[in-house]
Amino acid sequence: MADEEEKTLIEILEENTPIDLTKYINFVHAPQSGAIATFSGTTRDTFEGKTVVELRYEAYVPMAIRRVKSICSLARSSWDLDSIAVAHRLGPVPVGQTSVFIAISAVHRADALDACKYVIDEIKASVPIWKKEIYANGEVWKENSEFLERRLEFGRGAQDKSTGVGGGCCGHVKVKVEAQDKKGCCGIKVRVENEEAAHVSNDNGGMDYE
Amino acid sequence: MADEEEKTLIEILEENTPIDLTKYINFVHAPQSGAIATFSGTTRDTFEGKTVVELRYEAYVPMAIRRVKSICSLARSSWDLDSIAVAHRLGPVPVGQTSVFIAISAVHRADALDACKYVIDEIKASVPIWKKEIYANGEVWKENSEFLERRLEFGRGAQDKSTGVGGGCCGHVKVKVEAQDKKGCCGIKVRVENEEAAHVSNDNGGMDYE
Incomplete structure (x- = not known):
């Protein structure tokens, strides 16, 4: 080690x-x-x-x-x-x-x-x-689609195993996804209404998106 | 292009x-x-x-x-x-x-x-x-095992398709292989008796090993 x-x-x-x-x-x-x-x-x-x-x-x-x-x-x-x-x-x-x-x-x-x-x-x-x-005509927060997919997988797992309330690996992750036709390495957009919340995290990886 | x-x-x-x-x-x-x-x-x-x-x-x-x-x-x-x-x-x-x-x-x-x-x-x-x-106590010519395997595959293909005489991608390649137990990236030794021959090649990739 x-x-x-x-x-x-x-x-x-x-x-x-x-x-x-x-x-x-x-x-x-x-x-x-x-x-x-x-x-x-x-x-x-x-x-x-x-x-x-x-x-x-x-x-x-x-x-x-x-x-x-x-x-x-x-x-x-x-x-x-x-x-x-x-x-x-x-x-x-x-x-x-x-x-x-x-x-x-x-x-x-x-x-x-x-x-x-x-x-x-x-x-x-x-x-x-x-x-x-940061585009020439605007900007957008992105979460990598793979990251999101992994978190959604964890979320489904947590929901299956628990009471069915909530979701996410620590039971309180809410993510709003704008689906897109083409899957790419950054192919899913995450809308963050409260930017500060994106940086709040605990040891279980919890992040609060609205 | x-x-x-x-x-x-x-x-x-x-x-x-x-x-x-x-x-x-x-x-x-x-x-x-x-x-x-x-x-x-x-x-x-x-x-x-x-x-x-x-x-x-x-x-x-x-x-x-x-x-x-x-x-x-x-x-x-x-x-x-x-x-x-x-x-x-x-x-x-x-x-x-x-x-x-x-x-x-x-x-x-x-x-x-x-x-x-x-x-x-x-x-x-x-x-x-x-x-x-070049080792501390000697030296040996090596041909990459993958290179040799590819040539032997071509050889088998040529033999299957032709009269069964010869082998190699251009019908005249002879290779002497010292088999080894462990396959590695350089796991097969090729004995070259005439070093000059190793550098003679034609457009079909022919090389004469004894």
């Missing part, structure tokens, strides 16, 4: 701190590893035909770090990995810049590549990081 | 030319892409308990480039990709240094990640690049 902690680097970066890819690649680099897989998520210039100026990220940092640690441990239990580095920026991330970066080293390439895909998929699906898309 | 060529960079690097990862990441970086996946193959310090000093790579360069181009085109036909960069070093690659690097950008992450895995798997399986492992 001590070795696992030494070989795992998780950083949620404050505003206006670009992600230094080389730092994380160097962290996972090791003479015993023959493979390094990386993934960079960057702000792209358009979304559904609208011109994007930048994305802004906010997170409940202690829980985000706990969740990423848990994802890294699960990855280690599924693949034979050496080192893992995960970095996520907060605040504004202009077009073309990296908001999330993952680097994973392993003796064999299949382990590094498959684990890299797993880690980014799980981060998108289960880490409490929120995104505001 | 012109656009595809502009967005594909393939370099087989001469001896003692380290791979500059940033150069290839910058090449695939684009404001319209939200995802960049990369893979680095590096020389690791041990193989089957033996201390590795360095690997040495040789290639029939024109064919290697043609094959990599073909792999990139096939990747584009399977996934929605923006840019692809592939670099492979020749000559000695000391422990810890990168021998092959792939960077792929796409609008969505699944395309970039899946294509990256496909491209490295296909490079290992079908590009004529040979590797000599």
